[in-house]
Amino acid sequence: MEQALQAPVMEAVIALSERVQTLQENPEGRIYTAYRAIDRTLTLGYCDDIEAISEQLRNRDFVLMASRRGTRREQRLLLLTLKEIGIAKSYSDNCFSASPDTLSHLKHLGWPLGSLQQSSMTRKRFNLEC
Numbered sequence: 001m002e003q004a005l006q007a008p009v010m011e012a013v014i015a016l017s018e019r020v021q022t023l024q025e026n027p028e029g030r031i032y033t034a035y036r037a038i039d040r041t042l043t044l045g046y047c048d049d050i051e052a053i054s055e056q057l058r059n060r061d062f063v064l065m066a067s068r069r070g071t072r073r074e075q076r077l078l079l080l081t082l083k084e085i086g087i088a089k090s091y092s093d094n095c096f097s098a099s100p101d102t103l104s105h106l107k108h109l110g111w112p113l114g115s116l117q118q119s120s121m122t123r124k125r126f127n128l129e130c
Contacts (some may be wrong), residue, residue, distance in 0.1 A: 031070030031078075033106070033113055034062035041090055041097045044077040044111065074103030078111060 012016045024057050043062055047053040054064050069080045079093060087102050089095060098116070103120045107117055 029069065029071055030067045031074055031112060033065045033116065035065050035098060035112060035116060036060070036062045037109035041100065042096045042098045042106075042116075044075065044078060044094050044096065044106070046070065046072045065116050066112035068112045078106075078109060081109060 028048055032044050038061060050067055057064055085105060087096060087105060090097055103116055106113055
């Protein structure tokens with residue numbers, strides 16, 4: 001049994017080491033969620049400078065809902081996971097419809113949602129206003 005668990009444990013240790021090293025190399029790296037009310041679109045991203053990306057998002061009518069320290073790898077893995085579970089992109093690789101189903105998956109995957117998380121939990125019918 002020990003031998004059967006060695007490979008998965010080593011993979012987890014390597015992944016954790018890689019995450020810690022990446023965070024140490026780039027302590028300002030952030031993953032984020034932004035929301036645009038007019039078409040109920042989410043953008044799920046990574047950036048090195050949250051202030052600069054906030055300005056770019058505002059120019060596109062997005063509101064930054066939440067962010068936390070993270071890595072570009074986390075964002076890539078999230079996008080792959082969403083694709084695998086059948087969540088369709090809308091405009092680009094990191095834009096999605098802000099449906100209750102999408103928000104539920106993002107919550108379970110530990111993605112920062114801010115007030116979108118409470119909205120998805122308390123409303124059966126999705127009608128966000130920012």
